[in-house]
Amino acid sequence: xxxxxxxxxxxxxxxxxxxxxxxxxxxxxxxxxxxxxxxxxxxxxxxxxxxxxxxxxxxxxxxxxxxxxxxxxxxxxxxxxxxxxxxxxxxxxxxxxxxxxxxxxxxxxxxxxxxxxxxxxxxxxxxxxxxxxxxxxxxxxxxxxxxxxxxxxxxxxxxxxxxxxxxxxxxxxxxxxxxxxxxxxxxxxxxxxxxxxxxxxxxxxxxxxxxxxxxxxxxxxxxxxxxxxxxxxxxxxxxxxxxxxxxxxxxxxxxxxxxxxxxxxxxxxxxxxxxxxxxxxxxxxxxxxxxxxxxxxxxxxxxxxxxxxxxxxxxxxxxxxxxxxxxxxxxxxxxxxxxxxxxxxxxxxxxxxxxxxxxxxxxxxxxxxxxxxxxxxxxxxxxxxxx
Amino acid sequence: xxxxxxxxxxxxxxxxxxxxxxxxxxxxxxxxxxxxxxxxxxxxxxxxxxxxxxxxxxxxxxxxxxxxxxxxxxxxxxxxxxxxxxxxxxxxxxxxxxxxxxxxxxxxxxxxxxxxxxxxxxxxxxxxxxxxxxxxxxxxxxxxxxxxxxxxxxxxxxxxxxxxxxxxxxxxxxxxxxxxxxxxxxxxxxxxxxxxxxxxxxxxxxxxxxxxxxxxxxxxxxxxxxxxxxxxxxxxxxxxxxxxxxxxxxxxxxxxxxxxxxxxxxxxxxxxxxxxxxxxxxxxxxxxxxxxxxxxxxxxxxxxxxxxxxxxxxxxxxxxxxxxxxxxxxxxxxxxxxxxxxxxxxxxxxxxxxxxxxxxxxxxxxxxxxxxxxxxxxxxxxxxxxx
Numbered sequence: 001x002x003x004x005x006x007x008x009x010x011x012x013x014x015x016x017x018x019x020x021x022x023x024x025x026x027x028x029x030x031x032x033x034x035x036x037x038x039x040x041x042x043x044x045x046x047x048x049x050x051x052x053x054x055x056x057x058x059x060x061x062x063x064x065x066x067x068x069x070x071x072x073x074x075x076x077x078x079x080x081x082x083x084x085x086x087x088x089x090x091x092x093x094x095x096x097x098x099x100x101x102x103x104x105x106x107x108x109x110x111x112x113x114x115x116x117x118x119x120x121x122x123x124x125x126x127x128x129x130x131x132x133x134x135x136x137x138x139x140x141x142x143x144x145x146x147x148x149x150x151x152x153x154x155x156x157x158x159x160x161x162x163x164x165x166x167x168x169x170x171x172x173x174x175x176x177x178x179x180x181x182x183x184x185x186x187x188x189x190x191x192x193x194x195x196x197x198x199x200x201x202x203x204x205x206x207x208x209x210x211x212x213x214x215x216x217x218x219x220x221x222x223x224x225x226x227x228x229x230x231x232x233x234x235x236x237x238x239x240x241x242x243x244x245x246x247x248x249x250x251x252x253x254x255x256x257x258x259x260x261x262x263x264x265x266x267x268x269x270x271x272x273x274x275x276x277x278x279x280x281x282x283x284x285x286x287x288x289x290x291x292x293x294x295x296x297x298x299x300x301x302x303x304x305x306x307x308x309x310x311x312x313x314x315x316x317x318x319x320x321x322x323x324x325x326x327x328x329x330x331x332x333x334x335x336x337x338x339x340x341x342x343x344x345x346x347x348x349x350x351x352x353x354x355x356x357x358x359x360x361x362x363x364x365x366x367x368x369x370x371x372x373x374x375x376x377x378x379x380x381x382x383x384x385x386x387x
Numbered sequence: 388x389x390x391x392x393x394x395x396x397x398x399x400x401x402x403x404x405x406x407x408x409x410x411x412x413x414x415x416x417x418x419x420x421x422x423x424x425x426x427x428x429x430x431x432x433x434x435x436x437x438x439x440x441x442x443x444x445x446x447x448x449x450x451x452x453x454x455x456x457x458x459x460x461x462x463x464x465x466x467x468x469x470x471x472x473x474x475x476x477x478x479x480x481x482x483x484x485x486x487x488x489x490x491x492x493x494x495x496x497x498x499x500x501x502x503x504x505x506x507x508x509x510x511x512x513x514x515x516x517x518x519x520x521x522x523x524x525x526x527x528x529x530x531x532x533x534x535x536x537x538x539x540x541x542x543x544x545x546x547x548x549x550x551x552x553x554x555x556x557x558x559x560x561x562x563x564x565x566x567x568x569x570x571x572x573x574x575x576x577x578x579x580x581x582x583x584x585x586x587x588x589x590x591x592x593x594x595x596x597x598x599x600x601x602x603x604x605x606x607x608x609x610x611x612x613x614x615x616x617x618x619x620x621x622x623x624x625x626x627x628x629x630x631x632x633x634x635x636x637x638x639x640x641x642x643x644x645x646x647x648x649x650x651x652x653x654x655x656x657x658x659x660x661x662x663x664x665x666x667x668x669x670x671x672x673x674x675x676x677x678x679x680x681x682x683x684x685x686x687x688x689x690x691x692x693x694x695x696x697x698x699x700x701x702x703x704x705x706x707x708x709x710x711x712x713x714x715x716x717x718x719x720x721x722x723x724x725x726x727x728x729x730x731x732x733x734x735x736x737x738x739x740x741x742x743x744x745x746x747x748x749x750x751x752x753x754x755x756x757x758x759x760x761x762x763x764x765x766x767x768x769x770x771x772x773x774x
Binding site: 007009011013014016017022023025026027028029030031032034062063064065066067070097098101102103193195201202203222223224225226227228243244245246247248249325327 | 394396398400401403404409410412413414415416417418419421449450451452453454457484485488489490580582588589590609610611612613614615630631632633634635636712714
């Protein structure tokens, strides 16, 4: 069968998109300076604040999640500023690169890929900084490359206690999947991307900016133009954009945020949580080992070790036989793990389907027996039913 | 009637999008690291080179045309570099701002809004630069704010004669509307945007980079990450992207480029040229004055003075009565001119329709008589039929 005829996307982005949202996407564009478009921007802005559980400005950028994270960094910091970067996966690594590119002095707090960052290390470094030289703490909430969620709630308390440092958080695969109460946790800068929990195709990214972040922006001396957030803030006050935005993706965003409001935050988080539990426990029942520390499983993605099997071959088999796209391991994990995305527009059927496809492949390889396959489905069912 | 029910977009972007392209846009997304997507990127890359008439790399960025222009500037220049900026409209002004933001030393060559830049002034400044201190010439080919096209062909000969300076050209509303032979004119950096001649919604921008531009990129010391074009070049060698691209807009791009190849470059340019002539001559027949110097009319947009009439009221009337969206004047031109876009997916019917709507409004205001309205249509017809 040809491309896209019946593809099931089970990767951490792009994630599946509802028909309603695709229909909104496929509408004829309208003028981005028109009253009609301003009304849509007003609606998305309010719903973005709802999703972020914040009164802060939430800005929409045409660009990837990386653009939003870079914007957060270059709008609030200055050359030579000292920052902490948490690094326990590919995205953590990326923010270190961005920070260094812009001449920041990076203190790395690392943890082995697959394990969470240790909040106490943040506490220690922040408490020792009596001169308040640390200007920001940059870290990834859900580390997509490994399936680990970092304890942002705890780390954010230590950042707040420091008082000077801003929090700059990559919530690209956590926002819209689990609780990220921006105001309650007093997160200063939160970046996310459209092709994730938002249930729309890639092309937009979002950045929430606290009052403290805007104050820091007044002092920032790093050069920027397209990603200068002050222009976005100024435009947003009249429900507009500084440069031509991806109008059709904004139509899609408006539709998807309405669907999310209809489902409700708590239900969205519960759904992701039960999918995470069903998926991870079913994998264990199939004698597969989870890559991530089981106490810190991401709500968005489950990373699974394949032991002696080549993970790339395994996922190719599943793609060819069932047209289900799984993600591979990145960098040194290539061939060693595969990753199942359960982020965004994913229902219980998608979960039992991917478990069945994995079981089927393992059965064909003689790695499990029918009893195991049945048990995996039973385990999954229990979690899906919330028992 | 409600929003979008039968909107006709006659602004310089977003421009009208063909149904086929909207259908491609509204497809379910696929994985951006999949073979299927790589095949699409391979196809769009080749067709982008065809459109640019170049063997140079043409990179696709998720972002607006401003992002592409900024990328061209920050990837090839270094702090303190001397550059010439041509300024005869809002976009020319913008590139001066970008250059200054990144610490470049700007020599401005200006011309009054509505008039073209004088190529001889570029010649003079470039010839006087015996020390070869000028590293780039930055200018806008088609100045969307005024409807003027600058004589890029001639200016580019003077840039080439200088030998050191790179050309960094905003072709956002000229590429795909009139001849921009990148290799023949040896243009180093050419930026453009999806919602223009490309006939797709906003969200993607494009940048063509010559060998000389890549050599300059090796020496550039301005900080950048999301817009670091070396990452895009590296990914493109495997038909990929450094960050998650706007997958659905790339589907749309693939479809629209195929449509453009079917029509053929010469036919596309002829179509835009006859629409420009029909539009501008019909306006004169209606006793309206063109804002731009008639020898330098942009193929993409016609700017029209309204004299004593408020141009904003005029275009509101046309929007309310006929659901045709025209563009207003920007900055000091607000209320003084309106602008008719005839860029991208525009046919002869669109041209006679907008002329009729303008005529109708002028008739109702008692500004013209039926004879004038009829004459305007006749003049337009002659140009549309190529007589």
